[in-house]
Amino acid sequence: MMQVNAQSPQKTGEPILKVDDLTVEFWVDGEWFAAAKNIDYEVHPGEVLAIVGESGSGKTQSSMSLLGLLPANGRSKGSAKLNGKELVGLSHSQLRHLRGNDMAVIFQEPMTAMNPVYTIGFQIIETLRTHTEMSPKEARARALQLLTLVEIPDPEVALDKYPHQLSGGQRQRAMIAQALALNPKLLIADEPTTALDVTVQAEILKLMGELRHKFDSGIVLITHDMGVVADMADRIIVMRNGVIVERGTADEIFNRPQHPYTKELLEAVPHLGEFTAKDVDPAIPVAYRDDELVLHAKDLVIEYPKRGRVPAVRAVQGIDLEIAKGEVVGLVGESGSGKTTVGRAAIGLLPVADGSLRVAGHELAGISKANLRDVRNNVSIVFQDPGSSLNPRLPIGESIGEPMFLHGVAKGAGLQKKIEELLDQVELPRAMRNRYPHELSGGQRQRVGIARALSLQPKLLIADEPTSALDVSVQAKVLDLFMDLQREHGFACLFISHDLAVVEMLASRIAVMRHGKMAEFGTRKQVLENPQDDYTRKLLAAVPVPDPEAQRQRRELRNALIN
Numbered sequence: 001m002m003q004v005n006a007q008s009p010q011k012t013g014e015p016i017l018k019v020d021d022l023t024v025e026f027w028v029d030g031e032w033f034a035a036a037k038n039i040d041y042e043v044h045p046g047e048v049l050a051i052v053g054e055s056g057s058g059k060t061q062s063s064m065s066l067l068g069l070l071p072a073n074g075r076s077k078g079s080a081k082l083n084g085k086e087l088v089g090l091s092h093s094q095l096r097h098l099r100g101n102d103m104a105v106i107f108q109e110p111m112t113a114m115n116p117v118y119t120i121g122f123q124i125i126e127t128l129r130t131h132t133e134m135s136p137k138e139a140r141a142r143a144l145q146l147l148t149l150v151e152i153p154d155p156e157v158a159l160d161k162y163p164h165q166l167s168g169g170q171r172q173r174a175m176i177a178q179a180l181a182l183n184p185k186l187l188i189a190d191e192p193t194t195a196l197d198v199t200v201q202a203e204i205l206k207l208m209g210e211l212r213h214k215f216d217s218g219i220v221l222i223t224h225d226m227g228v229v230a231d232m233a234d235r236i237i238v239m240r241n242g243v244i245v246e247r248g249t250a251d252e253i254f255n256r257p258q259h260p261y262t263k264e265l266l267e268a269v270p271h272l273g274e275f276t277a278k279d280v281d282p283a284i285p286v287a288y289r290d291d292e293l294v295l296h297a298k299d300l301v302i303e304y305p306k307r308g309r310v311p312a313v314r315a316v317q318g319i320d321l322e323i324a325k326g327e328v329v330g331l332v333g334e335s336g337s338g339k340t341t342v343g344r345a346a347i348g349l350l351p352v353a354d355g356s357l358r359v360a361g362h363e364l365a366g367i368s369k370a371n372l373r374d375v376r377n378n379v380s381i382v383f384q385d386p387g388s389s390l391n392p393r394l395p396i397g398e399s400i401g402e403p404m405f406l407h408g409v410a411k412g413a414g415l416q417k418k419i420e421e422l423l424d425q426v427e428l429p430r431a432m433r434n435r436y437p438h439e440l441s442g443g444q445r446q447r448v449g450i451a452r453a454l455s456l457q458p459k460l461l462i463a464d465e466p467t468s469a470l471d472v473s474v475q476a477k478v479l480d481l482f483m484d485l486q487r488e489h490g491f492a493c494l495f496i497s498h499d500l501a502v503v504e505m506l507a508s509r510i511a512v513m514r515h516g517k518m519a520e521f522g523t524r525k526q527v528l529e530n531p532q533d534d535y536t537r538k539l540l541a542a543v544p545v546p547d548p549e550a551q552r553q554r555r556e557l558r559n560a561l562i563n
Contacts, residue, residue, distance in 0.1 A: 014084070015042040016185050016218040017066075022078040022088070024058065024065045032075075036062035036242045039078075043186065043218035050221045050233035050250075052265070054471040055442065058242040059222050063188050067105060068095035082186060100131050104179035108191035110171040114163045120147075120174045121159035127181045146177040150207060168335055169200030176207065183215050190222045197334040197498045202542035205231050206555075224471045226269045227544030230254060230551040238262045250548045268476035269546045270501035276528045288324045294460045294492040295323040295346060299355035302338070302345050314353070315341045316516045323460065328486060328493040330507030330524075332500060332539065338516040339496050343462040346494065347379050348372045360459045377407060380453035382446075384465035389449060390437040396448045397423075397433030403455045422451040425488075427481060443474035450482065454489065461493045467502060479505060500543050504528060512536050 022039040025032040036058030043049045051059040065076040066087055080087045082102055087095070107113035115123060124143040128134050134142065140159075147155035150173040152166075163171055172192065179187060189208065193201040205228065212219050221232055229236060229250070236253040238246040238261065246259040257263050290296070300319040306312040316338040323329045331339045344350045345357060345364070352365040360378035362371055380403075383389040390399050401419045404410045410418050420430050426447040437445055446466060453461055463482075467475040483506065486493060497503050503510060510527040512520040512535065519533045531537050545551055 015044050016083060017041075017043040017220070018079075018081045019066075020079040020081075022062060022065070022076060022080055024061045024070065024074065024076050026071070027073040027075075034242055035074075036065075036239075039244060041237055041244075041247070043220060045185070045216045045218055046212055047234050048212065048219045048221055048232045050223065050229045050236045051239060052223060052226065052229055052236060053239035054224065054265075054473060056241075057239040059239050060190055062239075063190065063220055063222055064105075066188070067099055067103060068092060069105075097131075100127055100182045100184065102184055103186040103188065104182075104184040105188040105190060106172075106175055106179050106192045110168075110175040111163055113175065114171065116163055119160050119162055120166070124174075124178045124181055127178055131182055142181070143177075146181055147174065149180070149211075150174070150177045151203070152177075167200075169197070169204065172200075172204055173207070176204070176211075180211060180215070183217075185217055186220070187212075187217050188220045188222070191224070192221075193223075193225065193228055198500065198542040198544075199334055199539060201228070201544075205544070208232065225544070226254075226266065226472060226546040227551070230546050230548045231544045231555060238265070254546065254548055265473060266546065268473040270476075270479075270499075270505055271547075272501040272504060272540075272543050272545055273528065275504050276525050288322060292324045293322050293358070294325055294360060295321065295494065296358045297321040297342070297356065300342070300345070300352065300357050301354035302341050302350055303353040305351070314516065316345075317354075319355075319513075319518050321511055321518070321521065323492045323494060325459070325492055326486075326490045327509070328495055328507045330503030330510040331494055331496045331513065332498060332503055332510060333513035333519075334498065336515075337513040339513050340464055341516075342513075343381070343464050343494055343496050346460065347381050347462055348375055377456060378459040379462065380456060380458040380460075381462040381464060382449050382453045382466045384468060390445065390452075392437055395434050395436055396440070399437075399448060400433075400451045400455055403452060407456060409456065418455070422455060425454070425485060426451045441474075442470055443478055446470065446478055447481065450478075450485065454485065454491075457489065458491055461491050462496070463493060464496045465498070468497065468499065475502070482506070500528070500540065512539065 020040050022036065023034060024036040025034050039062050041049060051063065053059050061070065064070060066080050068090065070076065076088050078088060082098065121140065121143050124146060125136070125139040128139040128142055144155055144159055147158055152158045152170055152173050158166065158170065158174070166174065193204055208219065209232065211217070221229070223229060233250045235249055236247065237244050238253065238259065240261050246253065246257065246262045253262060254266065257266060297319050300316060301314065302316040304313040304315055319342060321342070331342065333339045341350060345352060346359055348364060348367070357364045359375055362375045364375065367375070397419050400422055401415050404415055404418060419433060423430050423433060428444060428447055440448065467478055470478060479502065495503060495506050504524060507524055509521070509523050511518060512527065512533065514535050520527060520531060520536045527536060528540065531540060541554060545554060
């Protein structure tokens with residue numbers, strides 16, 4: 001692998017992209033609403049410009065307007081020149097010629113951006129043949145070369161796979177291969193690593209860093225992950241409410257921010273090691289009595305049952321895990337490691353194939369339906385995406401009250417009072433009880449999900465990636481709320497996440513899973529400061545930190561471990 005120069009490239013010659021007074025508007029309820037106003041910036045060859053800000057700040061819409069990808073009710077004004085050619089005002093056919101040839105985009109979610117009925121290879125080949133005069137054979141050879149370039153395992157096999165047959169990281173690599181098919185001079189990366197595990201994210205960032213130097217492309221990086229910004233960006237633009245509030249080099253923004261919003265954004269980012277440094281305990285494991293444990297797994301084996309001709313799949317094996325009353329245990333690992341499977345088994349959604357799993361005093365191996373109902377009275381779950389887990393046809397008040405009504409906890413005026421109390425606890429206005437999920441922001445929906453999970457006063461709460469899709473400032477507020485509620489209610493919690501900095505904030509002990517097995521389980525201090533397993537060390541090195549200088553040092557260690 002080529003070495004990536006960590007220093008910012010010299011800005012020589014004309015910029016690839018020059019944006020002046022760009023405004024993006026949408027026609028809503030009979031008037032034009034400005035999503036981005038008076039935006040101006042430049043991107044030079046080999047340079048990464050990061051645009052950061054919360055959802056709704058205008059960072060994505062201002063960038064999508066460059067490619068003519070606004071919705072039908074959107075329009076752009078001002079100027080955006082790509083290699084001196086004006087983009088604003090071009091027809092769709094003119095923009096179609098520029099897309100792929102001169103500029104390309106890596107979307108946030110490749111599963112929705114890729115066509116599910118065509119193979120990965122077909123979609124890359126289609127891009128090549130649409131813009132060039134390649135023969136089918138030449139295009140296939142080039143597609144294979146591109147998949148090899150982005151280091152997809154077994155590229156010849158992956159070429160003929162459909163998007164759903166690849167992992168999240170592999171799909172993202174395939175999308176990068178498609179974006180780079182024609183060596184574009186401008187690459188727009190819209191949250192390219194948001195949903196990826198830290199190890200996969202590290203590989204994607206390493207790949208993008210190498211490719212920008214190889215092709216001398218300019219990159220516009222749109223993200224809310226300040227660790228990724230510290231890793232990649234040469235210059236940074238901070239946006240809020242559609243306008244640029246601050247701009248500068250990575251060093252200036254991270255070390256000498258001027259605008260209050262920039263300072264607020266940086267303060268909201270969890271720093272790996274910040275909480276562990278305060279630990280004063282000698283990190284000696286605590287021995288709990290059986291009656292103190294809310295969850296106790298011993299030699300646990302979980303299988304996904306056989307379906308038709310598809311044989312049973314052993315997802316988890318030999319797991320030893322315990323959570324005491326009032327304790328938060330973090331469960332981390334890559335996608336496919338089995339961490340969510342353990343959480344689903346703890347709530348009785350998957351059967352125990354072998355070993356023992358005791359939850360709230362009940363053995364789940366071979367449990368009857370009647371006893372399983374008792375378990376579910378004491379166990380709740382907060383899902384990763386509250387938007388899809390809440391019933392879109394029910395107002396949020398009914399969604400929160402539904403578990404209490406179904407379990408006979410409360411009804412009538414008593415139920416309404418409990419709903420109001422739960423809304424108060426998650427800091428949502430009582431007037432919101434009549435709103436529907438689509439009328440709420442992501443952070444507000446997650447608060448509804450937490451309120452619903454707490455409605456039955458569970459002894460154990462399973463939190464499955466509850467903040468991974470939230471902006472950093474919203475995530476910080478939700479995590480503060482979560483910690484307050486955990487102290488108030490005293491429930492035990494299995495917090496499943498791939499974000500070690502978030503897990504460090506909440507958990508007293510951390511379990512690390514890999515390939516369905518437990519790689520490591522110990523106190524927060526022991527796992528984060530003195531990891532015993534090579535995989536844990538790789539996981540820790542892959543976490544980007546919001547500090548450009550520290551991140552340069554971590555990048556060297558990370559790349560050595562990846563190689």
